[in-house]
Amino acid sequence: MSVLNAERIKLLSTRSPWWCALLAIALPVGLTALIASQAQIQPGDAGNGVYITQMLSSLGRAVVLVMAALSITSEYRFGTIRSTFQVVPHRATALLAKTAVTAIPAMLIGAAVGFGSWAVFQAINSFPELALDTAQDWRAVAGQVLVFGITAVLALGVGMLIRQTAGAVAVLLVYALLVEGLIGLIPKIGDDIQHWLPFFAADRFLGLQDDIPQLRDLPLGPWGYLAYFAAVAAAVLAAGILSAQRRDA
Amino acid sequence: MIEAVGLTKSYGKTLAVDNLSFSVPTGRVTGFLGPNGAGKSTTMRMILGLDTPTGGSALIDGKRYRDLHQPLRTVGALLDAKWVHPNRSARAHLQWLARSNKLPAKRVDEVLEIVGLTAVAGKRAGGFSLGMSQRLGIAAALLGDPQVLLFDEPVNGLDPEGILWIRKFMHRLAEEGRTVFVSSHLLSEMALTAQELVVIGRGKLISQSSTEDFVAQATENTVLVRGPQLGHLRTALGQAGASVRDEGAGLVVSGMDCADIGELAARTQTVLHELSPQRGSLEEAFMQLTGDSVEYHTEIADAPTPATLVPAGK
């Protein structure tokens, strides 16, 4: 508990997390407002459903990737990781506390992005299809809480492995924004690989673009995909903690 | 009490610390002396469990650092004053450290007071001068009121006033019965600060002794003799068991004091122009002792140096 508190003081005593949080929310919600003002949805369209309000959430997710990675790499950059391990020599405890203290704000950001995007879309361009009726509708919006939290865990793990801000951020962004999409373009095997990539899994949990034909016949259901996404994040985090324990601080 | 036993650390091919054993007694200031790159910081990082030794171990009161519960209460350390987030205030920095070890929040204000940073406690640490950063680091080390304190080159870059403050401060800590281990690459500084000395060069132990003994043993006393005709005297000195070396037109004699040399000169009927005792400087002595173990040699001989009062040792 004391270690969690120490991490909380660390997080809240610099301003950059606040700016990151603001950006992570404002970027997707703001652009969703823009899209909402242009959107034309006909009843019965293939494109309708609550998830269309969430199409830009990946932007917020990208900012959370950066924010979470920074929370650990900046400690390496400024040497405070040494102070951290000096006061809490049990490194796994220190790093798990940091993970918790980073993942919880990420979940709050996820909630703000999910409900914010939905609400702003509704306010600007209201359709009956956008009401939160079914469990699936709720999953698309409230599910962002879990997706953002797990995203933060994944980024922390990568940050622990790479340690350098530039390296970690580059790897995370290039992977999340480019690599996952490009792998699908590989002939034949591309699709099968793509079905097991973490952010693809996150999107399937949210139900983004559920109706596209090539996204039927998937190996897992939405909750299966969530569990898979969480497992990948947990594995990366475990690797990060293991590496921090093995290597010199 | 800190104890290092066979401590070894290699980074790839670099052997930074080589089978180093020493002990740091309680109630005294122990200096940890060595030229640049000797492995002082590496040793301190290993004592704090930040770097894992390749071999051997370092124990604090018989325990490995990693096994300490709430280590700030046992060991306080300032390894690098820059290990602070530049955008965090001094107070917030101390607050999270204190909280992690369940230390009372009021302790933060106490240590700020001790090091004299109360007025700037709310300012961001990134804007601190080196002296202020150093004080903040010392405040952090004192948080848990620990019995054992480690400081890595705490006076580096400080002005004379800051140096004096730190020196007095360390003496007080030791007088309170604490173990104080402080590194430096300046013997002259350590001669004033430390009562005990652990001297290393290239990762190896050169000596562990009291500062007095080290200085006495290190600064060999010689006598400079000058005169127009020193040939006979030279022979006589050699026969009397003194060692003699040429120094310009004169002789540098070791192993015999001025009085004996003067009498010998009278007996050999030698005219003397000068007969003066020379005392080697501390830095020279230190360089002589660690001479072979300096990591980065500079070609001093090539540099145009002003004439020194004390003849160079070699």
Ligand SMILES: Nc1ncnc2c1ncn2[C@@H]1O[C@H](COP(=O)(O)OP(=O)(O)OP(=O)(O)O)[C@@H](O)[C@H]1O
């Ligand atoms: N993390 C590291 N990786 C590789 N080599 C290292 C590392 N840390 C130290 N070294 C090497 O180990 C040796 C000892 O370095 P160390 O910093 O311990 O010396 P020092 O006695 O503290 O020197 P200084 O007086 O300059 O602070 C040096 O050769 C240094 O280059």
Ligand SMILES: [Mg+2]
């Ligand atoms: Mg050093």
